[in-house]
Amino acid sequence: SAVISQKPSRDICQRGTSLTIQCQVDSQVTMMFWYRQQPGQSLTLIATANQGSEATYESGFVIDKFPISRPNLTFSTLTVSNMSPEDSSIYLCSVGGRAGAYEQYFGPGTRLTVT
Amino acid sequence: GNSVTQMEGPVTLSEEAFLTINCTYTATGYPSLFWYVQYPGEGLQLLLKATKADDKGSNKGFEATYRKETTSFHLEKGSVQVSDSAVYFCAPTTGNQFYFGTGTSLTVIP
Numbered sequence: 001s002a003v004i005s006q007k008p009s010r011d012i013c014q015r016g017t018s019l020t021i022q023c024q025v026d027s028q029v030t031m032m033f034w035y036r037q038q039p040g041q042s043l044t045l046i047a048t049a050n051q052g053s054e055a056t057y058e059s060g061f062v063i064d065k066f067p068i069s070r071p072n073l074t075f076s077t078l079t080v081s082n083m084s085p086e087d088s089s090i091y092l093c094s095v096g097g098r099a100g101a102y103e104q105y106f107g108p109g110t111r112l113t114v115t
Numbered sequence: 116g117n118s119v120t121q122m123e124g125p126v127t128l129s130e131e132a133f134l135t136i137n138c139t140y141t142a143t144g145y146p147s148l149f150w151y152v153q154y155p156g157e158g159l160q161l162l163l164k165a166t167k168a169d170d171k172g173s174n175k176g177f178e179a180t181y182r183k184e185t186t187s188f189h190l191e192k193g194s195v196q197v198s199d200s201a202v203y204f205c206a207p208t209t210g211n212q213f214y215f216g217t218g219t220s221l222t223v224i225p
Contacts, residue, residue: 004158033213041217042204042215042216042217042218043159043204043215045213092158092159094159102147102149102208102213103161103164103208104159104161104213105161106151106159106160107158108157108158109158
């Protein structure tokens, strides 16, 4: 299994500003994922981040709002841009397990509140 | 496409009670099946998994059996503890498609 850390663990931000969330993994991984979990809800996949290529965004999420970087095989960032209160959520990064196994390992999450 | 239907919560049980959380899915192809657990204030953790029909995944006293004929993967535990209080997510996965159930909140009272 992989050990994943996220920074910051939580933040309170004003509307109109941007926040960059960092995700660090203790081993090299091919696929990294970013999810949003709104209060009391399930997870919604935002995008898949592969090293060396553009992130692949799910329906309803766009790069201008959620730009993602993946500079190497152990690190990724997600930026939440021009925030509004509707962006208040927990943001989770995850990584895939060994090839063909499909399990995921999650970071502890970043709890974002937009005022 | 894939979808998952998970028993709605919240569920409240007394310590040592029997737990069942139902999960059924639809999927194209042959999914791997997972249960994840989210303790308060934490990220999700893999609880158990099964990758083919009739496989039984187990961990920490929890079990779930891959039932291909009924497309189900119900989570069970014979005797819950207060420390099992958490939200449980069923997640069928096919290739690069990950689907999470809505989550079932479990509270175990002493």
